Amino acid sequence: MARVLTPRAEDFPRWYQDLISKAQLADNGPVRGTMVIRPTAYAIWERMQADMDARIKAAGAENAYFPLFIPESYLKREAEHVEGFSPELAVVTHGGGKQLAEPVVVRPTSETVIGEFMAKWVDSYRDLPLLLNQWANVVRWEMRPRIFLRTSEFLWQEGHTAHATEADAKAYTLKIHHEVYERHMRDLLAIPVVLGRKTNRERFAGATSTYTLEAMMGDGKALQMGTSHELGQNFAKAFDVAYSSQAGTREHAWTTSWGTSTRMLGGLIMCHGDDNGMRVPPALAPIQALVTVVKETDGSITSAARTLVEDLVAAGVRAKLDDRVDTPFGRRAVDAELKGYPIRVEVGPRDLAEGRVVLVRRIDGSKTPLQLGEAVGAVTAALEADQKALYDEALARREANTVEVSTLDEALEAAGTGWARVPWSAVGVDGEALANERAITVRCLFRADGSVPASQDEPDLTAILARSY
Amino acid sequence: MARVLTPRAEDFPRWYQDLISKAQLADNGPVRGTMVIRPTAYAIWERMQADMDARIKAAGAENAYFPLFIPESYLKREAEHVEGFSPELAVVTHGGGKQLAEPVVVRPTSETVIGEFMAKWVDSYRDLPLLLNQWANVVRWEMRPRIFLRTSEFLWQEGHTAHATEADAKAYTLKIHHEVYERHMRDLLAIPVVLGRKTNRERFAGATSTYTLEAMMGDGKALQMGTSHELGQNFAKAFDVAYSSQAGTREHAWTTSWGTSTRMLGGLIMCHGDDNGMRVPPALAPIQALVTVVKETDGSITSAARTLVEDLVAAGVRAKLDDRVDTPFGRRAVDAELKGYPIRVEVGPRDLAEGRVVLVRRIDGSKTPLQLGEAVGAVTAALEADQKALYDEALARREANTVEVSTLDEALEAAGTGWARVPWSAVGVDGEALANERAITVRCLFRADGSVPASQDEPDLTAILARSY
The missing domain is CATH 3.40.50.800 (Anticodon-binding domain)
Structure with missing residues (x-):
């Protein structure tokens, strides 16, 4: 049979592009970095959405919809947030034939505009927790776009919640992380994921804690499949999301956000695909x-x-x-x-x-x-x-391509072709910076029992180092 | 019981705004004309989407997703289209911290960008018909925004199809009009609609025929609940959507588009609502x-x-x-x-x-x-x-507030408080212009047997004249 795709072993990125084109999954859009999702891929996304949506609703969140356009001034209210997102913003300066008095950004994420409305809707402790989710498109201008993985516009769900206490916010973030995201990826996508905490360096702009789910792709690189953030009181203070406590005092809420996107389509292709094309897990497949x-x-x-x-x-x-x-x-x-x-x-x-x-x-x-x-x-x-076999195969590949090491040098070596598991104490903030220079990142940190730490300063943490998408 | 809403008879627009606020359906967004759809209303929209989506799929169309951003030059390729939409465009001039070489518009509708990709995907008559639909947000800068009815950003489905022949394009447009849209509105929303053809003056910018579904609101005004367009070969020629026929000749395709939006939420409120609030039809209600x-x-x-x-x-x-x-x-x-x-x-x-x-x-x-x-x-x-009773009540109100007249003057008089049914020959192009000066429009034209005419020049057509949203 004539060769349809470039073999993975020969050129993995080329194989990925070939597959997306030949399987008619997507095309590049006319504006740099945008994409057209064709019916074959969109039908898979719809099944991902349906499953994820049901799990999110079972976790108590309700869907809503917030505007695409956000006043530029909103982003500036949270200092780290605006610093993180400024380089990626698309800005609308003209509307209805006139120059706008204040430029408007196309949402890169919705913490700010949702913060504004949480402040209006929350008054008493009885209004908390406020558990919201939206399905939407977001825009982050990409310098090195790649279909599904990094696109200037992508589709996602973004959850946003407000809680009375830090403990409640943390518990809900971890509930989403474990009960919604991990199970969706494991049971529907048949993709094994490592759950952990991002280092301070890799944390979401404006968060106090970012949790991640990392999957190994067919070439040994890592893909961040989804993230959940504890935002502390950063956004609650910036937007004055406050409530009267049972004791009658006025308190700021604790907020969270969490998201998964069409990037999962890229993960699906690169985790399960072979030299003949995609392999869609039966539980997910629109056509089984x-x-x-x-x-x-x-x-x-x-x-x-x-x-x-x-x-x-x-x-x-x-x-x-x-x-x-x-x-x-x-x-x-x-x-x-x-x-x-x-x-x-x-x-x-x-x-x-x-x-x-x-x-x-x-x-x-x-x-x-x-x-x-x-x-x-x-x-x-x-x-x-075959649903089970695809998961087992992906897990076996990950195990085979993960090396347990004890020094930074060994970790950098191992991360050249797969994942390195290494004591975080052997890497540290300086080692992380050094790794970054070689295009290797700390994917996540976790405890010996696999649970996620409350800080990167906890003792005895393990780090995964890898190249990534 | 204390009065919660302004009574409809006292001030209908005020009642509508009160209801949207008190029932926590939606809020105005921070950027003029945008809206926040709150969970109570969004849950209704989700059920509308699910029903509409199933009907669209049953009609053979597949879902896809096209980019939010469209190069400004695309819109200019179809002369009437750009003229119609130019005043309503939001324009992105900066991305990723730099001024863009070519400004990008935020889609007001997607005929142009989808035309570009239809041209790439269609090669032979075997590729036709190409039946696509997308669920998306669109932006049309609104000077007089009103939540759900006219918002600068709204959510909708937009279908786009390409056919080998004009007859096939017409048949598919009417199939969507009757089998998808009318049944959705009748069976799920319990809203009776009059189907007809828009006059040339009211036609979609770039279409050869626009078909509409018009519903009567609680104050006797009309609301356009959805439209379907035959686009002739206008967009196919502008974007070179062409195919090799069975005879081996190169032919331009015939395209259509059709859409319904979150505006239907406004129709639902104004058709069924009473002085105590919404009345959601049981088949639609998320909570029955x-x-x-x-x-x-x-x-x-x-x-x-x-x-x-x-x-x-x-x-x-x-x-x-x-x-x-x-x-x-x-x-x-x-x-x-x-x-x-x-x-x-x-x-x-x-x-x-x-x-x-x-x-x-x-x-x-x-x-x-x-x-x-x-x-x-x-x-x-x-x-x-009660599902049936709500429909019957809306139909009875429409009948009671529709007057059969034979002259333009009588029609203008009747349209002050309800709908006028009048021979189109008694109105004509000049009468239409006169009506428009009094904020009365020709909502649609239909034949004696209720079917939609192929042109406004057919003899013996009936027109509905009314004030509208």
Whole structure:
């Protein structure tokens, strides 16, 4: 079969670009750094959204929508925040044919505008916690854009909450981190993630604590899949989000924010993709089983394939018929591999004459002849097995490419090709700066029991060092 | 009971603003004309989206996402389009700390940028029809903003399709108009709509035909609830969306676009709302039945109420418990009326001692004592009846406030307080201009059998004249 994609081992970034183009996932937009998300990728994003949204609602947050445009002055109210985001802002200076009195920024994130409204809505301790989430587009001007990973505009959910106490804010941030984000990534995306704390250097602009979920990609680099932030009282003071306590005193709230984005699509591609294309985990896949008519004779092949699709749908499988027999079978097979449908069922005249179809699993390319009557059971069993197998494979790769070391030098060496686990005390703030010079970052810090520390100054922390996207 | 809202008869616009504020539906954003959609309203929008999205997918379109930012030059490629939208554009002149070489507009609608990509993706007649939809925010600078109705930023779905023939484009536009939009409004929103054609004067900038769905609000004015456009080959030529025909010739495609937005939330409020607040149709309502603990004695009231909620949920009702007994019952009742929950079930100690609860229907405020065991059946029956009753009531009001007349003068007179149905031949282009001077517009044109005409020049058309939002 002709080579469709540049092999990963030859040039991983090129493979990624090839795949995005050939599988018709996305295109570059006309304005630098923007992207067009095509239906194949958008359908996956919609399923990510549905699952994440349900988990966020189960955690008690409600969806709302805040404006795209934020007065420039709002960002300036939180000093670290404006410093962090200023270089990335898109600024609207003209509206309705006139120059605006005050320039307006296109939201890079919404802490400031939401802070303004939290201040209006919160009055008493009875109004807390206030748990909000929004699905929106945000804009951060990117110098080195890459589709899904770094784009000037991207889609995300951003949660924003206000709490009466620091302890409550911390508990909610960690609840989102563990119960919403980690489970979404583990159970739906089949991506193992390491949870930890960002160093002060890598912390979100305006946060007191940033927690991250890091995944290993097919080339051994790290991708930050999502982050949650404790914002302390920084934004609450900047926007006067205050409440009357039960004791009658006036107190500032403690706020949090947390987000995941279309970047997860990039993570999905780079975690599970192989040299033939995407491999979409069955639980996530918009199309789980493609039933392909190999070729048609008298209409009976398509008819049998259609019945199989109906039987699969009745069994709860997201199945689709491919009866485009005018297109060569080989080309359709290549396209199905590129798009990563977990299962193909090939229905052809010769096999069907003997009551058989062929089950093709995307995870390993294996082809299994089956009696037609066994097909539904075999498909559902394969979908369940392959969801688990994709996770296990990603975890095994991460373990194989993570080296436990004890010095900074060894860590920098190991981070050239994979991840280094190293005592944070062996790295420290100076070691972190040195690593950064070599394009290696401290991805996160965690305790010996895997839990996230309250500060980077805790003793006995472990650091992951790696190159990253 | 103290007056919560300005009565509609006293000041309808004031009533609308009061309701949006008191029911906590939305706030004005900090940048003029923008809005914050609060959870109560956003939850309704999410249910609108889910229903509309399913209907759009059933009509064969796939979701995608195109960039927020469009090069200014794109808009200029279609002469009428740029003329129509120029006065409403927001323009980004700075990005990433630098002045941009070419200013970028924030999309007011996406025909241009989608045209650019249709041109890339369409090559052969086999690629047609290309049926796309996106859920997005758009920006049109508004001089006279009003929440939900006219906002500088709003949320919508915009469908964009390309077809091989004019007939196919027309058929698809009308399919969306009738099978998607009208049914969504009729069956979910319980809003009767008149379908028709916009006059040339009211046509979308760049379209050859614009079809509209018009609803009557509580004050007799019209609201355009959605529109669908045949774009002819205007955009296809401007962006070179062309294909090789089966005969081997190179042909330009025929494109369409169609949209509905958060404006429908305004329509919902103004069509069904009464002097006590919103009335959300049961099929649409995120919370269909609020089970209210009137007051608590020994915990048994809340326990009974919770069991009832569970029974309702098991019966497929979206039920919620209101056990905030620290808040006075009267205040909670007022809030429930403002938010328009279709059914309240009041569970109080005195009634419960006799095995009874009280069913309160939002549609008419009626209170019916029921045996607890009858409650689930009574709630489900009331939800079904009230969905129909809200539609019937809106239709009856529209009929009662629509006058059939035969001259322009009579039509202008009738349009002062309601709708006028008048032969289009009695109005004409000159009459339309005259009406516009009096803030009355031709809402739409239709044939005697109710179908939409192919041109405003067809004989024997009927026009609806009205004031509008």
